[in-house]
Amino acid sequence: xxxxxxxxxxxxxxxxxxxxxxxxxxxxxxxxxxxxxxxxxxxxxxxxxxxxxxxxxxxxxxxxxxxxxxxxxxxxxxxxxxxxxxxxxxxxxxxxxxxxxxxxxxxxxxxxxxxxxxxxxxxxxxxxxxxxxxxxxxxxxxxxxxxxxxxxxxxxxxxxxxxxxxxxxxxxxxxxxxxxxxxxxxxxxxxxxxxxxxxxxxxxxxxxxxxxxxxxxxxxxxxxxxxxxxxxxxxxxxxxxxxxxxxxxxxxxxxxxxxxxxxxxxxxxxxxxxxxxxxxxxxxxxxxxxxxxxxxxxxxxxxxxxxxxxxxxxxxxx
Numbered sequence: 001x002x003x004x005x006x007x008x009x010x011x012x013x014x015x016x017x018x019x020x021x022x023x024x025x026x027x028x029x030x031x032x033x034x035x036x037x038x039x040x041x042x043x044x045x046x047x048x049x050x051x052x053x054x055x056x057x058x059x060x061x062x063x064x065x066x067x068x069x070x071x072x073x074x075x076x077x078x079x080x081x082x083x084x085x086x087x088x089x090x091x092x093x094x095x096x097x098x099x100x101x102x103x104x105x106x107x108x109x110x111x112x113x114x115x116x117x118x119x120x121x122x123x124x125x126x127x128x129x130x131x132x133x134x135x136x137x138x139x140x141x142x143x144x145x146x147x148x149x150x151x152x153x154x155x156x157x158x159x160x161x162x163x164x165x166x167x168x169x170x171x172x173x174x175x176x177x178x179x180x181x182x183x184x185x186x187x188x189x190x191x192x193x194x195x196x197x198x199x200x201x202x203x204x205x206x207x208x209x210x211x212x213x214x215x216x217x218x219x220x221x222x223x224x225x226x227x228x229x230x231x232x233x234x235x236x237x238x239x240x241x242x243x244x245x246x247x248x249x250x251x252x253x254x255x256x257x258x259x260x261x262x263x264x265x266x267x268x269x270x271x272x273x274x275x276x277x278x279x280x281x282x283x284x285x286x287x288x289x290x291x292x293x294x295x296x297x298x299x300x301x302x303x304x305x306x307x308x309x310x311x312x313x314x315x316x317x318x
Contacts, residue, residue: 022092024084031081040232049095057083145185153177153311160305175201191222216243233273241265247291258293281313
């Protein structure tokens, strides 16, 4: 008797934890696909079979697209439409075992991760023409699409040229930077934004030590590659930054002012997610800076330099 009671409660607990409540984030206009929160970090990959249940109906659906936090599902039965509406709360259960579904046709048998060629074709077809909107635009609109990042970095000059300065009078330059960027997602992996940057540079030359302060307004783009790792919480990305601003150089008590251009900065970055909203960034960049400053007698001096830069960032996603 005790064994029967134990097995009953074990089955009850196991069944309870097998299901989880999810919110329907979006339903396509064709009512053949829908999006729920929860993705690769929850163990959901393309081809995953799931059971979605409400009080009145139960359907089987396959994941046809999965990101870190979101999944798009396609109803298995070709004669059935999504019976849910946006923001509905439904029960979801992953089909980890071999299951039989009368709604999928007589004797239709599927296992998780074992898709027939017909199933693969349906997934490819759904991703190509099923929906009048793009899967990328839906995932961007429903998932994290904006972020703010603050950086601290250091750079060293690899090469330079200065008008009216002989080639033997080389200058050693090094600088520190503080930068803030805001990005918004336009596609699944492409971000566009802007921000500001403050530079403090020290130059050592045969004529003395000079301090230069630069301020930039920035235009920034980033392209992020797919996440990887056990928790899908890290990825590599490429970036390009353009900037325009001002420069001010202190030379022996005299101040030279002028324009400064960042044309451009190219970078390779690594992102590590700590929480769903906070990430750490590590970046290696090459940049080209041009300064046109007014010197003695209203004369102009142009300085052009190529720098190697290393910087750390903290990103907040919202």
